[in-house]
Amino acid sequence: MLATALYASGPAVADPVALPSTASEAVQRMIDLSRQSEQLNQQALSAQDELDAKLAVQEEADAKLAATTQVADAARAEVRKFQPVIDRTAIATYQGARTNRMYAVLVSDSPQQLLDQMSTLDVLSAQTADQLKEFKKATDAAESAESAARAAADAARGAAEKADQVRADLERKRSELGGAIAQVIEAWSSLSVKDRSALAGSPFPPGFDRDTLLQGLVPGSGTSALAAGLTRVGDPYVWGATGPDKFDCSGLVQWAFKQVGKNVPRTSSAQASYGTPVSKENMQPGDVVFFYSDISHVGIYAGNGLMLHASTFGVPVAVAPMGTTPFHSARRY
Incomplete structure (x- = not known):
């Protein structure tokens, strides 16, 4: 398919031994070099398409990272909102605060006082239970959001690395194509007007x-x-x-x-x-x-x-x- 004698190790490295000695050889060398450059051209275009796709994935990953980070920040803020109440409850429990019904019976001076104290204890207990429930919900949401953010960060990092690899491959192919194009133009320039016309x-x-x-x-x-x-x-x-x-x-x-x-x-x-x-x-x-x-x-x-x-x-x-x-x-x- 190609004049392999023209190249020793790759499409952009000419073999000086293969220089043409006749007009027909010069035309054939021109055709072979053009064929090589066309291959490189399509490879470079494919690499550009691949890079565009990788950059789109990277952009999507970065957007997801930003969104999940925002959710994680909001979830942590929600946890902080409940934290003072939870801390006070924990401290009170640790210090032996008496908030049960038996304690109310022991310290009440009258039936009405007992009823009042027990009603207050019920309200406090319900409020504390609700706050604990909301705190648990908030912490679960924060953990889930942080996990999603970590996964998004890993995906964004991986997408960026893949894009960098394809970008490097594209630059290499473009460099090879530039060298091949220069050879083609040089070979074409060496042709006579008659040979150029015959080629066209x-x-x-x-x-x-x-x-x-x-x-x-x-x-x-x-x-x-x-x-x-x-x-x-x-x-x-x-x-x-x-x-x-x-x-x-x-x-x-x-x-x-x-x-x-x-x-x-x-x-x-x-x-x-x-x-x-x-x-x-x-x-x-x-x-x-x-x-x-x-x-x-x-x-x-x-x-x-x-x-x-x-x-x-x-x-x-x-x-x-x-x-x-x-x-x-x-x-x-």
Whole structure:
């Protein structure tokens, strides 16, 4: 699939032994380097998507931590509200305070005084019981809130660590992509005008009939997305671009379907899980086609074994045969 002789240990490290000696070798080196950079581009885009997802989880975890901390603070404040009463009751009990009915009988001077004292004791006992009950309720709530806050803090910390790991991976991929892009541009610059023209090729293959292809166009269908994409034929390939006048492969697919109201994922690998699968034998114009084992290239099927795609640097958006690219799968959006 790739000219492995060009690289010793990774896609961004060129092998000086593999320098081209002929014009055809120079063009092939350009194609191979572009293929490597396209892979890195899709990997970097996937890492960015993963980072965005991790940051969303982190944001949610941080919000939950803030909410649970607020609940825990309120619960502790509720406990503190009951604490003086509970402390006084505990101290009175410890010091042997006499608050039972037998004590009232012993110290009463008259039946009325006895009734008054016993009534007061009943009220005090009921109040104390209620306060103890509320205190228990408040402490249980505080313990539960603090436990939730601790769990939220752990989750927030874990989410932040995962986001940091993905961020580091993204920066590494971006660095590798930058090096690969520089190599591609250098290789392209070394080509003659004739070779550049041959590399760019024709925007449409011989006999391609756009009007017949788009007959019976259904709004919002894959064919209408194909029609939108065909308006961008001739626009340049640019790594990471999503339009409206420059594209990478998955950016073109995303842009075309966005024009018909469908928000498809950004990367080719994510796009390969969107919609429903279609066999190669049953593909229709407007279906999305994927290539290579790592699903690092994507286009829109244009019928008769052709596809619309943003191919690679130096090659504008075009309709081209599918047969030169290893087919992986197809989806219908």
